[in-house]
Amino acid sequence: MKDLPINREYLLQTLRSLLAIPSPSGMTDAVVAFVCKELETLGVPYELTRRGAIRADFKGSRSSPDRAIVAHLDTLGAMVKGFWNNGRPQVVPIGTWSARFAEGARCLVHTDDGTAYRGxxxxxxxxGHTFNEEIDTQPVAWTNLELRLDEPLTDEAGCRALGIHVGDTISIDPMPEFMDNGFLVSRHLDDKAGVAAMLAAARAICESDAKLPMDCHLLFTIAEEVGVGASTVLHGDVAELVSIDNGTIAPGQYTCEYGVTVAMQDSSGPFDRHLTRRLLELCGKYDIEHSRDVFRYYRSDAASALEAGNDIRTALVCFALDASHGYERSHEDSLIALARLLALYMQSKPLFARDKTALGPLGDLPPTRSDLLPASED
Structure with missing residues (x-):
């Protein structure tokens, strides 16, 4: 196993390209096509589900059981709900995010014929010159928002004449800024930064011609922000699933701002004890800056995979993210640390030989220490 060098420029350019492609949940074809092209360039075979989730395949020395790494391509967005009396569209969120972060957002409205209007x-x-203090006292709510289109419009009929209708998707401008000191500021770093890190790890594996002990699938899902995630892209041979998502920088959290974070639990419950410890061991052995954290109001692709009935070991590894689901900030060192860990994990041996079958004997599972068991009452 080797700690492979990660191409920083490739990671950052891939992230720039991903951010430039609007991809709110339900409108992901363009970003799926981009990732497919990247996989073809790397020489990695892939397949698509009917709806467009990607499963790329790295061959290992054995094909079953295998492992998977997953990140999501879809982002938050909005949708036209109706029209106010002044003709401006009403909006509802796609995904879960606060109206506070929607206020002032520049955006595109995507119509049925492919035209996109700015607003x-x-x-x-x-x-403020009209409403004075009411600016600050009005509620922060999606029902209190409107879409100001940069078109000469005064009524609903004018909007409809442009081809704007109820149900049109609204993509939010990312407004990326990549700073010289390594900070990356943009909307939609969740989870396009994770996708960029995964592709950078894949490139490192391809360029090194590293030998993998088992097949590894790279999964790119398209509906994580609306709760579907990895529920449909897995197959029965996957025994280990590592999900990639953001770790929140906030008071009371322990996310590593310049390294990788291994989540121990999120709102769906604890992650697999053995798989999380394997990832922590890799961080320690190869000197990857890291931390452990627990997230109360958070779920990832791993949760949807389990809820779909997959009996797999899951873990969550995170890049740092400040102001998640808002105007987000990360650091390129955190993405490099994440990509290094992913490349190492792909090269690591299977957790347990016993996991080859869904139902079987105790096998090589670690024994429970008898001195930690409660004393018998007999």
Whole structure:
């Protein structure tokens, strides 16, 4: 096993390209096509589900059981709900995010014929010169927002004449800024930064011609932000699943801002004890800056995979993210640390030979220490 060098420029350029492609849940074809092209360039075979989730395949020395790494291509967004009396569209969120972060967002409205119109999402009382203190006292709610289109419109009929209808998808401008000191500021780093790190790890594996002990599938899902995630892209041979998502930088959290974070539990429950410890061991052995954290209000592709009935070991590894689901910030060192860990994990041996079958004997599972068991009452 080797700690493979990660191409920083490739990772960052891939992230720039991903951010430039609008991909709110339900409108992911373009970003799927981009990732497929990247996989073809790397020489990695892949397949698509009917809806467009990607399963790329790295061959190992054995094909069953195998492992998978998953990140999601879809982002938050919004949708036209209806029209206010002034003709401006009403909006509802795609995914879970606060109207507070929608206020002032620049965006595109995507119509049925492929035309995209520019606009801004604003609170209904947006002019301080008119509403004075009511600007600050109006509620922060999606029902208090409107879409100001940059077109000469005064009524609903004018909007409809442009081809704008109820149900049109609204993509939010990412507004990326990649700073010289390594900070990356943009909307939609969740989870396009994770996708970029996964592709960078894949490139490192391909360029090194590293030998993998078991097949490893790279999964790119398209509906994680609306709760579907990895529920449909797995197959029965996968025994280990590592999900990639953001670790939140906030008071009370222990996420590593310049390294990788191994999550021990999220709102869906604890992750597999053995798989998380394997990832922590790899971080320690290869001197990858890391931390452990627990997330209360959070779930990832791993949860949807389990809820779909897959009996697999799951773990969650995170890049650092400040202001998640808002105007987010990460650091390129955190993405490099994540990519290094992923490349090492792909090269690591299977956790347990016993996992080859869904039902079987105790096998090589670690024994329970008898001195830690409660004393018998007999």
């Amino acid at each position: 801004s999402i604003l609170p209904r009382k947006a002019s």
